[in-house]
Amino acid sequence: MSLISWGMYPKIKNQKFSLRDTKTLHEYISNSDEFIPFGNGRSYGDSAINENILHTKPYNNFLDFDEQNGVLTCQAGVLLSEILDSVVKRGWFLKVTPGTKLITLGGAIASDVHGKNHHIEGCFSECVEEFTIMLSNGEIQTCKKGDELFQATCGGMGLTGVILEAKISLKPINSRFIKQTTIKTKNLKETFEAFENNKELPYSVAWIDCLAKDENIGKCLLMVGDFADDGDLEYKSKKKLSIPFNFPSFALNTLSVKAFNWLYYAKAKEGISKQKIGIDTFFYPLDSIGNWNRIYGKNGFTQYQFILPKEHSFTGLQEILAKISDSGKGSFLAVLKLYGKANENYLSFPMEGYSLALDFKIEDGLFELLESLDEIVVKYGGRIYLTKDVRVSKETFEQGYPNVNKFREFRKENKMDKKLQSLQSKRVQI
Amino acid sequence: MSYVLIIGAKSDIAKEVARVYAKNGYNLYLAARESPALEDLKQDIEVRSGVEVRLKEFDITAYETHEKFYTELEEKPLGAIVVSGYMAEQKLAQKDWNETLNTINVNYTGAVSILNIIANDFEQERRGFIVGVSSVAGDRGRKANYIYGSAKAAFTTYLSGLRNRLYESGVNVLTVKPGFVNTKMTQHLELPEKLTAEPEDVANDIYNAQQSGRNVIYTKSIWMFVMLIIKHIPEFIFKKMSI
Numbered sequence: 001m002s003l004i005s006w007g008m009y010p011k012i013k014n015q016k017f018s019l020r021d022t023k024t025l026h027e028y029i030s031n032s033d034e035f036i037p038f039g040n041g042r043s044y045g046d047s048a049i050n051e052n053i054l055h056t057k058p059y060n061n062f063l064d065f066d067e068q069n070g071v072l073t074c075q076a077g078v079l080l081s082e083i084l085d086s087v088v089k090r091g092w093f094l095k096v097t098p099g100t101k102l103i104t105l106g107g108a109i110a111s112d113v114h115g116k117n118h119h120i121e122g123c124f125s126e127c128v129e130e131f132t133i134m135l136s137n138g139e140i141q142t143c144k145k146g147d148e149l150f151q152a153t154c155g156g157m158g159l160t161g162v163i164l165e166a167k168i169s170l171k172p173i174n175s176r177f178i179k180q181t182t183i184k185t186k187n188l189k190e191t192f193e194a195f196e197n198n199k200e201l202p203y204s205v206a207w208i209d210c211l212a213k214d215e216n217i218g219k220c221l222l223m224v225g226d227f228a229d230d231g232d233l234e235y236k237s238k239k240k241l242s243i244p245f246n247f248p249s250f251a252l253n254t255l256s257v258k259a260f261n262w263l264y265y266a267k268a269k270e271g272i273s274k275q276k277i278g279i280d281t282f283f284y285p286l287d288s289i290g291n292w293n294r295i296y297g298k299n300g301f302t303q304y305q306f307i308l309p310k311e312h313s314f315t316g317l318q319e320i321l322a323k324i325s326d327s328g329k330g331s332f333l334a335v336l337k338l339y340g341k342a343n344e345n346y347l348s349f350p351m352e353g354y355s356l357a358l359d360f361k362i363e364d365g366l367f368e369l370l371e372s373l374d375e376i377v378v379k380y381g382g383r384i385y386l387t388k389d390v391r392v393s394k395e396t397f398e399q400g401y402p403n404v405n406k407f408r409e410f411r412k413e414n415k416m417d418k419k420l421q422s423l424q425s426k427r428v429q430i
Numbered sequence: 431m432s433y434v435l436i437i438g439a440k441s442d443i444a445k446e447v448a449r450v451y452a453k454n455g456y457n458l459y460l461a462a463r464e465s466p467a468l469e470d471l472k473q474d475i476e477v478r479s480g481v482e483v484r485l486k487e488f489d490i491t492a493y494e495t496h497e498k499f500y501t502e503l504e505e506k507p508l509g510a511i512v513v514s515g516y517m518a519e520q521k522l523a524q525k526d527w528n529e530t531l532n533t534i535n536v537n538y539t540g541a542v543s544i545l546n547i548i549a550n551d552f553e554q555e556r557r558g559f560i561v562g563v564s565s566v567a568g569d570r571g572r573k574a575n576y577i578y579g580s581a582k583a584a585f586t587t588y589l590s591g592l593r594n595r596l597y598e599s600g601v602n603v604l605t606v607k608p609g610f611v612n613t614k615m616t617q618h619l620e621l622p623e624k625l626t627a628e629p630e631d632v633a634n635d636i637y638n639a640q641q642s643g644r645n646v647i648y649t650k651s652i653w654m655f656v657m658l659i660i661k662h663i664p665e666f667i668f669k670k671m672s673i
Binding site: 001018020058061062063064065082085086090 | 442453470471473474475477478479480614617620621622623626
């Protein structure tokens with residue numbers, strides 16, 4: 001049974017080894033020519049795909065929880081969902097969480113993930129106090145913020161070693177509910193204004209209708225919110241539905257996406273409305289549908305996520321949205337998000353500005369379209385998110401990441417560059 | 431708060447079962463032969479769920495120790511879950527009597543020995559639940575693993591009788607028949623994705639079925655249909671098949 005990523009593309013044959021203890025891991029590393037760590041398979045593209053895969057999820061014990069101060073230590077295979085099951089009822093929550101809780105702690109560090117509060121709290125690495133990692137020579141090191149190994153590993157796509165344990169700090173909460181405000185806008189200008197007007201709220205994200213044309217380009221539903229304060233911490237994670245098989249690939253076409261977008265947009269009230277919703281509904285809307293990736297059919301899909309610096313975000317997004325709308329290629333989900341300042345990590349994705357993420361099913365002509373979007377991203381000084389990517393060229397990638405050579409040198413100096421490789425790392429040569 | 435006793439606590443399935451019960455607020459007795467992995471699991475569960483976990487030295491084939499083991503539990507458990515299992519490789523077991531005997535003893539004799547004791551207590555107290563993890567392999571003997579399968583078949587039959595006996599005392603007995611499960615025990619095998627469950631899914635199935643008082647479950651549930659077909663193939667055809 002070969003492992004595939006969330007986008008179900010590419011599909012290659014691979015050999016899996018399960019991480020269960022450091023002794024067998026050491027042997028595995030010594031005996032491997034080349035491998036890549038793989039957590040819960042939620043990165044979209046080929047960043048955790050290779051012929052030899054180290055499956056880290058079985059390495060998933062909780063080690064320590066300082067309940068007074070909200071400091072948790074776990075092995076790297078623990079899922080964020082398991083952390084929530086454990087800590088929410090005790091009044092704690094993740095400082096930074098992406099839009100799915102079904103990722104491993106190690107994966108969260110390797111992708112230096114971010115969430116709806118990036119403009120306030122930054123990336124996941126902000127909450128990582130320290131972690132231990134097995135390097136390609138089998139040595140185990142502990143590192144902290146400020147260490148070069150920390151800077152290279154957070155966002156380093158698993159290419160610096162195998163993360164074993166991490167100590168993270170949590171944030172106190174007093175409710176399992178979020179007070180959400182939904183703002184419906186008519187175009188990109190209104191959308192940007194709404195983001196800026198609400199930027200002191202911790203959480204914000206917008207859902208953009210990519211198929212809107214002309215003066216409607218950039219119309220969105222912006223959801224902003226913060227935790228309620230009602231003392232109710234009786235959290236039980238939501239039961240999930242599941243999509244048991246791949247949809248036929250024609251199921252998702254322009255018409256069906258249009259209908260979906262229309263329904264989604266229409267169901268929201270005009271202007272501003274308020275709701276009180278649970279953690280799962282607010283942070284992880286898609287996790288309640290298991291295997292939602294199957295709706296794109298068996299050929300798979302990719303997510304195109306780029307970020308543009310703030311000064312060019314408006315112009316660049318308008319250009320890109322117009323291009324997507326003209327192409328008629330359906331994107332089921334288009335998520336727009338405001339970001340705060342970039343961090344020091346070599347390959348972390350966020351920078352101050354706006355990012356857009358869109359799903360596309362894999363089909364003829366798609367990569368050509370994405371390459372033409374790349375040109376616009378590069379023109380405005382933006383970059384592509386490796387965790388979502390399956391096709392970006394070395395040249396496009398490099399132009400967005402000024403620290404890429406520091407990363408390459410660090411890998412070479414520490415003899416990581418041969419042993420730890422993914423299809424992606426070979427493509428963009430990192 | 432009540433304790434649940436997990437017999438054979440070292441397997442991947444048992445580990446997830448323990449986590450699920452702890453998540454739902456049960457304290458645990460984890461019974462198995464001593465090992466550092468169990469210490470790690472105890473720590474994991476206590477940190478995760480804040481329940482109490484007590485490790486109990488237990489050897490399922492040391493039948494003479496079972497009575498004492500059970501009597502010495504500080505507080506009688508609210509439920510008992512037998513997860514112990516040993517799958518000898520068929521070809522090896524055919525030639526090596528000790529392998530065969532161990533398969534029978536771990537999967538059947540030992541389980542019966544401890545469950546007899548627990549059942550007597552639960553029956554008298556008129557409370558408690560029993561879960562036995564058997565296997566789809568017990569539904570029909572196949573040349574690929576009939577030694578293991580026949581021990582599980584005996585265990586399934588035992589559980590069925592026990593359920594019948596304890597019904598009047600209000601003690602429910604759940605028989606669990608997992609198909610392929612992605613564990614240490616099977617990591618060298620090529621398992622078909624659609625028929626293979628993750629240990630945490632099996633554990634959730636067990637918890638939900640036990641809580642709702644079910645009698646027999648297959649996990650993944652598709653195995654009910656698979657086994658329905660396999661059980662109904664006429665013997666004169668079945669004996670020629672390799673499945």
